[in-house]
Amino acid sequence: MPDKPTTIKEIAKMLKISVSTVSRALNDHSSIGLTTKMRVKKLAAELNYEPNQRAIQFLHGKSFVIGVILPELSESFFSTAISGIEDIAYKRNYTVLLAQSHDDAEREKLLVAKMKSQGVDGLLVSVAKTTSTYEHFELFRKLNIPIVFFDRIPPIKDIHYVSSNLETGTFEAVNFLLKKGHRTIGMINGPGTLVASHERKEGYIRAMTANRLKFDPSLIVTCDLSEDDTIKAMDALLNHRRKPSTVVTFNDYVALFAMRYVKSIGLTDIDFVSYANLPIINYMDHTPIASVEQFPYKQGKKAADILIDLINKPKNESGSEQAYFNIVVESELVLSKRK
Amino acid sequence: MPDKPTTIKEIAKMLKISVSTVSRALNDHSSIGLTTKMRVKKLAAELNYEPNQRAIQFLHGKSFVIGVILPELSESFFSTAISGIEDIAYKRNYTVLLAQSHDDAEREKLLVAKMKSQGVDGLLVSVAKTTSTYEHFELFRKLNIPIVFFDRIPPIKDIHYVSSNLETGTFEAVNFLLKKGHRTIGMINGPGTLVASHERKEGYIRAMTANRLKFDPSLIVTCDLSEDDTIKAMDALLNHRRKPSTVVTFNDYVALFAMRYVKSIGLTDIDFVSYANLPIINYMDHTPIASVEQFPYKQGKKAADILIDLINKPKNESGSEQAYFNIVVESELVLSKRK
DNA sequence: TAATTTCGCGCAAACGTTTGCACATCTTTT
DNA sequence: AAAAGATGTGCAAACGTTTGCGCGAAATTA
Numbered sequence: 224m225p226d227k228p229t230t231i232k233e234i235a236k237m238l239k240i241s242v243s244t245v246s247r248a249l250n251d252h253s254s255i256g257l258t259t260k261m262r263v264k265k266l267a268a269e270l271n272y273e274p275n276q277r278a279i280q281f282l283h284g285k286s287f288v289i290g291v292i293l294p295e296l297s298e299s300f301f302s303t304a305i306s307g308i309e310d311i312a313y314k315r316n317y318t319v320l321l322a323q324s325h326d327d328a329e330r331e332k333l334l335v336a337k338m339k340s341q342g343v344d345g346l347l348v349s350v351a352k353t354t355s356t357y358e359h360f361e362l363f364r365k366l367n368i369p370i371v372f373f374d375r376i377p378p379i380k381d382i383h384y385v386s387s388n389l390e391t392g393t394f395e396a397v398n399f400l401l402k403k404g405h406r407t408i409g410m411i412n413g414p415g416t417l418v419a420s421h422e423r424k425e426g427y428i429r430a431m432t433a434n435r436l437k438f439d440p441s442l443i444v445t446c447d448l449s450e451d452d453t454i455k456a457m458d459a460l461l462n463h464r465r466k467p468s469t470v471v472t473f474n475d476y477v478a479l480f481a482m483r484y485v486k487s488i489g490l491t492d493i494d495f496v497s498y499a500n501l502p503i504i505n506y507m508d509h510t511p512i513a514s515v516e517q518f519p520y521k522q523g524k525k526a527a528d529i530l531i532d533l534i535n536k537p538k539n540e541s542g543s544e545q546a547y548f549n550i551v552v553e554s555e556l557v558l559s560k561r562k
Numbered sequence: 563m564p565d566k567p568t569t570i571k572e573i574a575k576m577l578k579i580s581v582s583t584v585s586r587a588l589n590d591h592s593s594i595g596l597t598t599k600m601r602v603k604k605l606a607a608e609l610n611y612e613p614n615q616r617a618i619q620f621l622h623g624k625s626f627v628i629g630v631i632l633p634e635l636s637e638s639f640f641s642t643a644i645s646g647i648e649d650i651a652y653k654r655n656y657t658v659l660l661a662q663s664h665d666d667a668e669r670e671k672l673l674v675a676k677m678k679s680q681g682v683d684g685l686l687v688s689v690a691k692t693t694s695t696y697e698h699f700e701l702f703r704k705l706n707i708p709i710v711f712f713d714r715i716p717p718i719k720d721i722h723y724v725s726s727n728l729e730t731g732t733f734e735a736v737n738f739l740l741k742k743g744h745r746t747i748g749m750i751n752g753p754g755t756l757v758a759s760h761e762r763k764e765g766y767i768r769a770m771t772a773n774r775l776k777f778d779p780s781l782i783v784t785c786d787l788s789e790d791d792t793i794k795a796m797d798a799l800l801n802h803r804r805k806p807s808t809v810v811t812f813n814d815y816v817a818l819f820a821m822r823y824v825k826s827i828g829l830t831d832i833d834f835v836s837y838a839n840l841p842i843i844n845y846m847d848h849t850p851i852a853s854v855e856q857f858p859y860k861q862g863k864k865a866a867d868i869l870i871d872l873i874n875k876p877k878n879e880s881g882s883e884q885a886y887f888n889i890v891v892e893s894e895l896v897l898s899k900r901k
Numbered sequence: 902t903a904a905t906t907t908c909g910c911g912c913a914a915a916c917g918t919t920t921g922c923a924c925a926t927c928t929t930t931t
Numbered sequence: 932a933a934a935a936g937a938t939g940t941g942c943a944a945a946c947g948t949t950t951g952c953g954c955g956a957a958a959t960t961a
Contacts, residue, residue: 228705230947241911246949256909276681278947281620282916296641305635306662313661318680321660322648341657342615366567569917580941585919595939617917621946906959912952923942930935 229270238262249274288318289530290338293349294326294375299501300519301349304373307523308347315531317344328353335359339366345530346370350377369533371548373526374519376418383533383548385526389419389498392515392554393426393471394433396496399513399556400469401434405494409460409467410443411453411477420445423473442467446477453480461490469494475501475511482509498554516557525550568609577601588613627657628869629677632688633665633714638840639858640688643712646862647686654870656683667692674698678705684869685709689716708872710887712865713858715757722872722887724865728758728837731854731893732765732810733772735835738852738895739808740773744833748799748806749782750792750816759784759812766810781806785816792819800829808833814840814853821848837893855896864889 231249235242240259248255248263249272266272280286291308293301305321312319320343324331331351338346339362346363348370357379363370372384400408410427413420424443431438444459446452453472457480460467470493472478478497485493486509497511529548570588574581579598587594587602588611605611619625630647632640644660651658659682663670670690677685678701685702687709696718702709711723739747749766752759763782770777783798785791792811796819799806809832811817817836824832825848836850868887 232947242948243912243950244910246947247910250949252950254909259909273679275620275947276679277616277620277623277625278916279949281614281616281918281946282948284616284916286616296635296644297638299636302635302641305660306664309661313676318659319661320657321644322652322658323645325645337652340612340615571917581918582920582942583940585917586940589919591920593939598939614917617946618919620916620948621918623946902961904959904961906957908957909955911954914951915949917946919945921942921944923940925940926938928935928937931933 228275229267229272230275231272234263234266234270234272238266286342286344287316288320288341288343289345289347289527289534290320290322290334290341290343291347292322292324292331292334292338293347294324294351296323300374300499300517303519304349304523304526307520307525308527309523311524311527311531315528317527317531324351324354326351326353328355332359335363339363339368344368345534347526347530348372349375351375369530371526371530371533373522381547383529385522385529385548385550385552387517387522387554388551389422389515389517389554390426390429392498392517392556393423394430395426395556396471396513396515397427397430398434400471400494400496401430401436403469403494405467405469406436407465407467407469408442409463409470411456411460411470411472411481412443412445413448413473413477415445420473423471427471439465446473448473448477450480453477454484457481457484461485468492469496471496472498472511474498475514478511482511496556510559513556513558515554517554518552522552525552567614568606568611569614570611573602573605573609573611577605625681625683626655627659627680627682628684628686628866628873629659629661629673629680629682630686631661631663631670631673631677632686633663633690635662639713639838639856642858643688643862643865646859646864647866648862650863650866650870654867656866656870663690663693665690665692667694671698674702678702678707683707684873686865686869687711688714690714708869710865710869710872712861720886722868724861724868724887724889724891726856726861726893727890728761728854728856728893729765729768731837731856731895732762733769734765734895735810735852735854736766736769737773739810739833739835740769740775742808742833744806744808745775746804746806746808747781748802748809750795750799750809750811750820751782751784752787752812752816754784762810762812778804785812787812787816789819792816793823796820796823800824807831808835810835811837811850813837814850817850821850835895849898852895852897854893856893857891861891864891 231242231245235245244255244259245263248260249267289312291305296302296305309319320338320341322334324334328351331354345368349372354377357377360370370383372382374386376384376386397408410423412423427443428438442463444456446456460470470481472481472495475497478495482495495511496513498515499517529550570581570584574584583594583598584602587599588606628651630644635641635644648658659677659680661673663673667690670693684707689711693716696716699709709722711721713725715723715725736747749762751762766782767777781802783795785795799809809820811820811834814836817834821834834850835852837854838856868889
């Protein structure tokens with residue numbers, strides 16, 4: 224028996240009252256008598272009535288769906304972030320439409336269009352590495368559908384975003400190394416084009432000056448995050464006139480490449496500090512002694528919360544200027560559990 | 563200008579024709595004159611008309627949404643599988659509603675209920691480790707909403723599922739090791755309760771007998787997949803009267819634990835073969851020489867395809883018996899790229 | 902008791918789209 | 932010349948729910 228789901232009409236007919244009364248009774252409307260309410264609710268429960276979400280969404284012109292576009296779920300940062308997004312969405316009765324851009328700008332565009340035609344109420348985006356144009360996002364702005372960016376923020380004005388500030392975590396990291404007695408601290412940074420690289424550098428500098436040490440720019444080298452380039456960078460540090468006793472690397476992968484290289488040439492006395500705190504470090508033979516944590520779960524939660532707030536915001540009050548959420552989740556140093 | 567999206571009505575009014583004509587014109591209905599079709603399509607394009615999906619879904623009583631419930635996105639198997647699911651869903655114009663059970667049976671139940679109230683057209687499920695009752699799935703059967711299970715299949719009858727057969731991959735693996743000259747092959751298997759453990763064992767046995775070698779059951783030890791237990795298992799093998807020269811481990815993590823242990827006690831001459839082929843092995847200092855690949859992307863695709871077929875299957879022909887899809891994706895041995 | 906308020910409920914419209922049916926016009930066949 | 936078919940279009944119902952408005956009856960006030 225593929226019995227069609229119960230509708231409000233049927234309940235109305237059985238109780239010989241109107242559909243509107245049933246609807247109001249179920250929604251605890253004040254203008255319905257207590258007795259009718261009870262009767263309706265009882266019958267509804269017996270019949271396993273569940274409101275037809277599609278009818279409601281259609282009526283309200285809302286989908287209660289938020290679209291999420293991110294580069295790669297296999298990257299631990301994102302798979303953790305999505306958990307935060309999910310949790311908030313479910314708590315607030317929204318539903319998550321997920322899609323991966325696989326770091327392909329074209330696909331990202333396609334997905335944005337798809338999300339639009341699907342009629343999402345809002346969008347959560349972490350942009351693809353290759354994305355360089357941003358009109359597909361502007362389209363949403365025209366339609367008044369909110370977008371909140373997270374982690375990978377596009378360089379455009381007047382957007383909502385949530386991201387982490389690596390400056391603080393880096394400050395803590397360098398501070399920690401100084402307290403541990405290190406005096407020559409190298410850094411393998413990422414490409415200068417990334418905000419994240421800047422923040423790391425700033426944190427480094429602030430920690431040095433806070434400790435009344437002079438900052439040597441040549442101790443910070445950049446790399447493109449590939450293994451080859453990491454090795455070059457590490458080489459540069461090892462051949463520095465002041466050979467560093469410890470190195471802060473851009474992320475866990477860079478750390479890994481660098482550590483492997485260092486070990487391959489027989490060195491063992493260099494401490495590493497890294498970012499992200501990926502699960503892989505639990506399986507590595509040599510691990511960083513500390514990591515700067517970016518709290519992806521928290522970032523995901525925060526971004527979803529803002530987006531849903533935005534969606535439900537009392538209409539565009541034409542008087543007040545639009546305010547943009549720029550939330551920064553501070554990063555934090557975490558000591559490695561393994562030794 | 564938050565201009566409300568264009569509707570078919572507006573187009574009709576502007577062209578002074580009826581809405582039904584517009585609708586049919588846009589859908590290339592045969593009974594509409596060529597000229598009207600052109601006029602309609604042209605105007606629709608100019609106005610950036612996009613059909614209101616919610617209205618259509620409501621009308622058809624379909625959501626074009628498939629729910630996906632899986633244990634953990636941070637497990638690479640699942641994050642890869644979801645890519646396959648996504649790709650098929652998008653290709654076939656469906657949309658993916660994602661949720662993680664985090665291997666919690668209670669949460670899984672909740673999610674199933676949520677999916678139902680959201681009105682998904684079908685469900686893709688990989689069950690949580692702790693799930694032991696299955697009524698929440700039966701509910702969907704009553705409503706005639708198809709479910710396809712993948713990878714983690716519940717032990718109930720009359721279900722659709724897609725899973726991998728580790729027997730073949732294991733056969734290949736053992737065969738490969740024998741060809742390589744190994745004669746004593748150990749195996750660290752998983753808990754006997756898992757089908758997957760059985761399949762591994764069967765593959766092992768078949769390879770031995772196919773090579774006219776006698777099978778020594780004591781060379782297969784089980785473990786609960788924890789590091790401690792893995793070490794115990796490895797110890798047992800090392801102390802075996804016929805010390806194995808190579809070991810097949812249940813998965814990459816077990817391989818990792820075992821390799822680390824073996825190395826820590828100064829051994830270096832044991833080859834490992836593992837399953838899953840996770841990205842982490844690219845970052846390990848010592849890696850298995852080969853891995854049994856389970857093709858999660860392919861599994862995800864296949865499962866999604868079957869589900870959507872099921873959704874669109876011409877009504878439950880009351881005559882013919884319901885057929886259940888039991889698709890098995892054969893596993894395959896993959897040699898390690900790094901040496 | 903009459904006037905007014907409160908309470909409880911029903912009517913009907915609305916959301917955007919598809920589709921069975923009927924109707925009108927034009928073309929073809931007998 | 933009349934009947935039949937083809938072609939193109941419009942009418943209206945339907946999907947399930949919410950909600951503004953109106954109306955009668957009961958309760959309150961003057």
